[in-house]
Amino acid sequence: MTARPKLAVWKFSSCDGCQLSLLDCEDELLAVAGSVEIAYFLEATRNEVAGPYDLSLVEGSVTTPHDVERIQEVRRQSKALVTIGACATAGGIQALRNFADVKEFTSVVYAHPEFISTLATSTPIADHVKVDFELRGCPIDKKQLVEVLSAFLIGRKPVTPAHSVCVECKLKGNVCVMVAHGTLCLGPVTHAGCGALCPSHDRGCYGCFGPMETPNAVALSRQMSKLGMDEGALKRVYSTFNVNAPEFRKEADRHGT
Amino acid sequence: MERRTIKVDYLARVEGEGALDVVIREGEVIEAQLRIFEPPRFFEAFLRGRMFTEAPDITARICGICPVAYQMSAVHAMENALGITVGGQLRALRRLLYCGEWIESHVLHIYMLHAPDFLGYEGAIEMARDHADLVKRGLELKKAGNSLMTLVGGREVHPVNVRVGGFYKAPRKRDVRDAIAYMKRARDLALDTVKWTAGFDFPDRTRDYEFVSLNHPGEYPMNEGRIVSNRGLDIAVNEYDAHFEESHVAHSNALHSHIKERGAYLVGPLARFALNFGKLSPLAREAAHDAGIAPICTNPYQSIVVRAVETLYACDEALRIMENYEEPDRPFVPAEPKAATGYGATEAPRGLIYHRYAIAANGKIEHAQIVPPTSQNQPSIEEDLRLLIKGWLDLPDDELRHRCEQTVRNYDPCISCATHFLDLRIDRG
Numbered sequence: 001m002t003a004r005p006k007l008a009v010w011k012f013s014s015c016d017g018c019q020l021s022l023l024d025c026e027d028e029l030l031a032v033a034g035s036v037e038i039a040y041f042l043e044a045t046r047n048e049v050a051g052p053y054d055l056s057l058v059e060g061s062v063t064t065p066h067d068v069e070r071i072q073e074v075r076r077q078s079k080a081l082v083t084i085g086a087c088a089t090a091g092g093i094q095a096l097r098n099f100a101d102v103k104e105f106t107s108v109v110y111a112h113p114e115f116i117s118t119l120a121t122s123t124p125i126a127d128h129v130k131v132d133f134e135l136r137g138c139p140i141d142k143k144q145l146v147e148v149l150s151a152f153l154i155g156r157k158p159v160t161p162a163h164s165v166c167v168e169c170k171l172k173g174n175v176c177v178m179v180a181h182g183t184l185c186l187g188p189v190t191h192a193g194c195g196a197l198c199p200s201h202d203r204g205c206y207g208c209f210g211p212m213e214t215p216n217a218v219a220l221s222r223q224m225s226k227l228g229m230d231e232g233a234l235k236r237v238y239s240t241f242n243v244n245a246p247e248f249r250k251e252a253d254r255h256g257t
Numbered sequence: 258m259e260r261r262t263i264k265v266d267y268l269a270r271v272e273g274e275g276a277l278d279v280v281i282r283e284g285e286v287i288e289a290q291l292r293i294f295e296p297p298r299f300f301e302a303f304l305r306g307r308m309f310t311e312a313p314d315i316t317a318r319i320c321g322i323c324p325v326a327y328q329m330s331a332v333h334a335m336e337n338a339l340g341i342t343v344g345g346q347l348r349a350l351r352r353l354l355y356c357g358e359w360i361e362s363h364v365l366h367i368y369m370l371h372a373p374d375f376l377g378y379e380g381a382i383e384m385a386r387d388h389a390d391l392v393k394r395g396l397e398l399k400k401a402g403n404s405l406m407t408l409v410g411g412r413e414v415h416p417v418n419v420r421v422g423g424f425y426k427a428p429r430k431r432d433v434r435d436a437i438a439y440m441k442r443a444r445d446l447a448l449d450t451v452k453w454t455a456g457f458d459f460p461d462r463t464r465d466y467e468f469v470s471l472n473h474p475g476e477y478p479m480n481e482g483r484i485v486s487n488r489g490l491d492i493a494v495n496e497y498d499a500h501f502e503e504s505h506v507a508h509s510n511a512l513h514s515h516i517k518e519r520g521a522y523l524v525g526p527l528a529r530f531a532l533n534f535g536k537l538s539p540l541a542r543e544a545a546h547d548a549g550i551a552p553i554c555t556n557p558y559q560s561i562v563v564r565a566v567e568t569l570y571a572c573d574e575a576l577r578i579m580e581n582y583e584e585p586d587r588p589f590v591p592a593e594p595k596a597a598t599g600y601g602a603t604e605a606p607r608g609l610i611y612h613r614y615a616i617a618a619n620g621k622i623e624h625a626q627i628v629p630p631t632s633q634n635q636p637s638i639e640e641d642l643r644l645l646i647k648g649w650l651d652l653p654d655d656e657l658r659h660r661c662e663q664t665v666r667n668y669d670p671c672i673s674c675a676t677h678f679l680d681l682r683i684d685r686g
Contacts, residue, residue, distance in 0.1 A: 108299070110512070197417050241318065
């Protein structure tokens with residue numbers, strides 16, 4: 001019998017929600033556990049099998065001096081490295097520090113800032129090591145996670161369309177919330193994957209899957225401005241879970257404080 | 258002098274990253290430190306300048322396991338500031354969403370994180386090799402919780418449907434009705450879970466805790482109530498800061514909370530159960546009696562049974578809400594900003610969670626304070642380690658380390674939450 005591929009799940013700065021998405025695959029979890037050897041997954045097991053690993057899933061962003069070194073070791077131990085979620089792929093909401101004074105941030109939260117070891121920035125994994133595939137979302141979509149694992153086991157590229165959330169709305173037959181109701185929506189510039197969840201709940205997309213390929217954020221901002229969004233709100237709308245993604249950052253920088 | 262050093266660098270089967278240092282001298286645990294090195298993410302700092310409407314989506318990201326706890330505490334705090342109340346079916350829907358999170362989070366902890374300690378496995382995947390039917394039962398029950406989260410909130414992790422004043426869209430009556438059959442099945446599985454966990458071999462250890470939880474005249478607490486304890490505390494949510502304080506210690510990126518007058522206290526299932534036993538549904542009370550833990554349980558290792566009873570209650574309560582559900586006329590109560598301070602406290606699966614926000618006339622957040630359950634329990638966890646592992650000090654290092662880990666896991670600690678957590682070192686002198 002051929003050895004099963006070894007899977008490792010790593011955590012950096014994050015909320016644990018993307019790792020949890022693997023445990024939330026209730027219908028597939030035992031099948032996955034039968035197809036791969038879960039060699040390192042601290043949230044699920046004390047058992048640790050030494051590397052190298054065939055596939056590493058990495059959650060979270062790099063925010064401490066120790067993590068800068070740890071991600072290098074993870075890369076050295078991994079044949080393939082896939083980042084899961086907005087923190088690992090873009091730096092997460094904690095990347096709001098990149099545009100603020102982290103010392104001031106520390107003093108707001110902690111009585112003894114000197115006890116805290118943290119970097120001034122929260123950066124995506126790809127800023128530090130080569131990443132083989134990035135899975136988007138805050139959180140990731142568990143069907144896409146199963147697709148990534150299946151694709152890896154078969155040895156093909158995962159099918160995760162890079163078009164916008166708008167296409168998902170059309171596929172679902174949603175009425176456009178922006179056109180029909182004047183609801184502000186980041187769908188036109190946001191990467192697909194969630195199944196157009198927010199517009200399906202009568203709210204505008206808030207961009208948790210980050211920018212799609214070649215988004216026209218300038219045109220979208222112009223339209224949202226016509227619908228009454230002020231400069232501060234335009235800045236904030238791009239400054240959430242994917243604030244450090246270049247296309248969203250650039251558009252946020254064009255608008256007021 | 259006899260000296261033993263035991264070290265666990267990363268505690269497994271907890272949410273987030275932490276470590277434990279235990280110092281033993283001449284047969285006494287003289288020091289136990291829970292070191293939380295989950296990196297800080299500074300939520301309270303970057304919430305300043307955001308709109309009050311953004312707090313539920315942003316604070317959800319503190320924790321992927323209990324996002325609803327953050328969303329509910331945030332919306333209640335904002336509504337408290339703005340002077341609006343959310344009643345009727347909207348209030349019931351919030352409770353239904355919270356039932357979903359209690360089921361999902363409790364079942365994750367019971368089956369995947371905690372039960373392996375009692376049955377001698379490294380994790381649930383390993384446990385599934387010998388007990389596939391048990392693990393499948395857990396997964397089916399967990400999925401029932403997640404399906405409620407999806408029904409009401411839109412998705413399991415970081416629900417999209419919660420807003421200040423209510424929801425973006427109310428679920429259809431037809432969809433809620435269609436979910437009843439699965440929830441009835443889940444209630445049966447939850448009852449089986451209480452019986453299963455009640456049969457575990459528990460260490461004979463009890464402690465005299467100060468239990469703290471919400472208390473509501475009409476219901477087992479989730480979203481609303483006064484903050485009470487078994488030592489006479491009985492305060493409104495907005496009096497929290499007058500009675501509790503947070504301190505920052507060198508070994509942890511999570512702040513420690515104490516009751517100003519008395520020190521360490523315990524929040525979570527044991528506390529809620531002890532202080533609100535009479536508010537459980539008859540089915541949950543009867544199951545607790547049969548399990549031998551009613552009406553108060555002071556053995557932290559039996560918290561797994563209390564979690565199972567709460568899971569049963571959450572299924573029962575969800576069914577009650579679903580069977581009485583009517584679509585509300587509008588999905589939310591409109592909220593206009595004004596300069597004010599608002600307070601919110603709800604019961605996360607792991608215990609009391611407190612939010613306070615000061616907002617400006619234009620709706621922008623000027624100040625945010627968030628106290629998650631694990632920060633509140635951290636001093637109690639350290640006290641448990643000092644007091645409860647005494648009889649096990651002669652065990653070999655591996656077994657003692659495992660006992661220490663189990664003692665921490667009793668709390669279902671959420672380290673990602675607490676860092677605003679584990680690696681275990683035992684120093685035997």
